[in-house]
Amino acid sequence: MRTVNKLLTAGIVLGLGFGTGLRANRRPQEPPNPEPVQTPERKPDPSRSVQPAVEDRAITHAPTESRETWNVSAYCPCVICCEKWSGDGQTANGHRIKPGDRFIAAPKGIPFGTWITVPGYGRAQVLDRGGAIKNKRLDLYFDTHKAALQWGRQHLNIKIER
Numbered sequence: 733m734r735t736v737n738k739l740l741t742a743g744i745v746l747g748l749g750f751g752t753g754l755r756a757n758r759r760p761q762e763p764p765n766p767e768p769v770q771t772p773e774r775k776p777d778p779s780r781s782v783q784p785a786v787e788d789r790a791i792t793h794a795p796t797e798s799r800e801t802w803n804v805s806a807y808c809p810c811v812i813c814c815e816k817w818s819g820d821g822q823t824a825n826g827h828r829i830k831p832g833d834r835f836i837a838a839p840k841g842i843p844f845g846t847w848i849t850v851p852g853y854g855r856a857q858v859l860d861r862g863g864a865i866k867n868k869r870l871d872l873y874f875d876t877h878k879a880a881l882q883w884g885r886q887h888l889n890i891k892i893e894r
């Protein structure tokens with residue numbers, strides 16, 4: 733019996749303690765009685781969660797696609813363009829070059845496999861590197877030296893899909 737009483741009183745004391753503590757905290761902000769009923773209704777999770785989700789998408793999508801002006805040159809597998817690397821038949825990441833291939837040499841900051849859209853060249857993956865390809869420079873792969881020369885060097889707004 734005693735133990736039960738002790739537990740009951742302890743429970744009552746705790747209950748009172750919590751009750752008064754909560755009331756004391758809530759009083760300055762809101763009326764005490766209708767509040768417990770209203771708070772669940774005031775938190776409609778659907779409306780709250782939908783809006784931030786849309787905002788988050790807008791924010792996270794913005795940096796993933798960056799459009800900047802880059803210095804875009806061109807190369808082919810010839811000795812002039814690739815020197816000692818010419819004739820090995822593969823790119824810096826081991827991609828076996830096939831006729832008609834289109835890919836891009838980009839600075840190390842852009843991982844292999846990254847898709848880049850270059851106006852006049854199209855959308856191609858970064859598969860190669862180059863000693864002079866640093867900062868905001870790209871080198872576009874062409875099958876022939878003539879085609880690379882025709883491209884020359886252009887300053888273009890490219891799109892990197894990060």
Ligand SMILES: [Zn+2]
Pocket residue numbers: 807808809810811812813814876877880
């Ligand atoms: Zn060449």
